[in-house]
Amino acid sequence: MAFWCYILRCSDGKYYTGHTDSLERRIAEHQHGGYCDFTSKRLPVTLLWAQDFPSRYEALQSELTVKKWSRAKKEALARSDWQALSHFAKPPAERSTDTPRLGVSTSLDTNGDGEQ
Numbered sequence: 001m002a003f004w005c006y007i008l009r010c011s012d013g014k015y016y017t018g019h020t021d022s023l024e025r026r027i028a029e030h031q032h033g034g035y036c037d038f039t040s041k042r043l044p045v046t047l048l049w050a051q052d053f054p055s056r057y058e059a060l061q062s063e064l065t066v067k068k069w070s071r072a073k074k075e076a077l078a079r080s081d082w083q084a085l086s087h088f089a090k091p092p093a094e095r096s097t098d099t100p101r102l103g104v105s106t107s108l109d110t111n112g113d114g115e116q
Contacts, residue, residue, distance in 0.1 A: 002021075004026075005017070005018075006020070009046050010038075017074075018063060021056065073085060073088040
């Protein structure tokens with residue numbers, strides 16, 4: 001049985017990160033509303049990224065890790081842009097100035113209001 005970590009993009013542009021053992025069912029639950037207060041208030045939602053894992057523990061660990069990431073880092077993950085992901089993994093003071101990422105938010109407040 002596969003388990004999934006996923007990121008949803010809500011209608012207001014905020015991101016929701018979760019994990020599940022049935023990706024299709026969970027997205028439908030979020031899309032229908034009532035499953036989660038955060039996404040229910042921000043419908044519709046679309047799948048931004050998902051990765052399968054062999055165990056629930058690994059999917060949960062991934063969720064807990066990715067949930068803390070900046071918006072820019074989540075977007076790099078969704079694009080499979082490993083160079084940008086590595087760039088945004090560094091503290092801002094340690095980032096090289098030779099690879100600017102214009103128009104990308106690096107805010108640690110990944111949803112704009114403290115919610116994840």
